[in-house]
Amino acid sequence: MGSPLYDEEKFEVGITAQSESSYVAELRRPGGVISANAEVALPEALPQEIEDSPPARRGDPVAGPDHVGPAASFASLTNLQRHGCQAFRYGWGGEHDMQTYLRDASQMPELLQRNGGAYANMSFILGCSNWILASNAYMNPWIHLETRSQNFRPIPTGTAIVAEMKVADFYEKKGHEFVDVEVALFDEQNDACLSAIKLRAIYKLRGAQEPRGE
Numbered sequence: 001m002g003s004p005l006y007d008e009e010k011f012e013v014g015i016t017a018q019s020e021s022s023y024v025a026e027l028r029r030p031g032g033v034i035s036a037n038a039e040v041a042l043p044e045a046l047p048q049e050i051e052d053s054p055p056a057r058r059g060d061p062v063a064g065p066d067h068v069g070p071a072a073s074f075a076s077l078t079n080l081q082r083h084g085c086q087a088f089r090y091g092w093g094g095e096h097d098m099q100t101y102l103r104d105a106s107q108m109p110e111l112l113q114r115n116g117g118a119y120a121n122m123s124f125i126l127g128c129s130n131w132i133l134a135s136n137a138y139m140n141p142w143i144h145l146e147t148r149s150q151n152f153r154p155i156p157t158g159t160a161i162v163a164e165m166k167v168a169d170f171y172e173k174k175g176h177e178f179v180d181v182e183v184a185l186f187d188e189q190n191d192a193c194l195s196a197i198k199l200r201a202i203y204k205l206r207g208a209q210e211p212r213g214e
Contacts, residue, residue: 004143005035054152054193055184060087060164063135072137072203074170077179081167085136089188090128090161098124111154120155129183129197132163137179143202145178151195160188168198175206 005011010030017024022041029035063086070076093099100108101123112121126147134142155161162185169180183197 003029003033003035005029011035055164055182055196056193057162057184057186057191058084058164060084062087062089062162065089067135069136069138072139072142072177072179074177076137077167077170080136081170085132085165085167087162087164088132088135090131090163090185092120092124092155092159092161093118093157096124098127118157120159122149125149125151125155125185125195126197128161128163128185129165129181129199132165132183133179133181133199133201136165137203139201139203141205141208143205144199145202146200147197149195149197152193155185155187155194159194161194162186162188170203176202177204179203 005027012028013025014028015023015025022039025038025040026034027036027038065088067086067088069080069086098121099105099118100112101121102108105113108121111119126149129147129149130144133139163183164186165181165183167179168182169178171178178200180198180200183199185194185197186192187194
């Protein structure tokens with residue numbers, strides 16, 4: 001992490017390299033400070049272990065939309081790691097608040113436009129991993145550090161999604177407290193895996209007070 005991006009702060013995203021099947025982008029804060037980078041690619045073929053065994057739905061209990069988990073801590077994350085997490089439902093439709101990530105919706109890629117099919121965009125897909133983590137373990141503030149994801153199929157308008165999560169690891173480093181989670185999104189109608197996401201975040205900043213609920 002080069003430099004955190006704060007809520008409501010203006011930023012620019014620029015592509016630094018691209019080919020027919022990939023691109024590399026940088027997110028820059030005012031003054032040209034690079035805050036994040038991303039690499040997106042269409043592989044010629046999936047690695048065999050992914051192609052043969054995408055995540056399977058476990059059947060975790062699905063929480064209500066207003067569920068708020070306990071404050072993130074070593075104790076609560078230990079409990080989630082040992083006993084499992086709550087699953088959550090999300091729905092994708094062309095009228096979703098995240099239907100566009102551009103000020104001018106007409107500039108969205110055709111497949112992501114309402115009149116072009118309104119397939120779910122990556123802002124929504126990766127947003128699901130943020131939402132399920134924050135719902136299982138309350139965090140305020142927290143810092144998103146890294147995401148690695150693999151999409152298995154497009155998500156068309158009207159798809160009902162079930163997200164499942166497991167806590168892979170949590171640890172302290174230089175006074176910050178980190179958590180790694182693995183999230184999988186499934187089509188509720190047939191349990192097909194739509195996307196697999198690995199997310200790393202700082203859930204407690206160095207010197208921060210304990211969040212509510214401790």
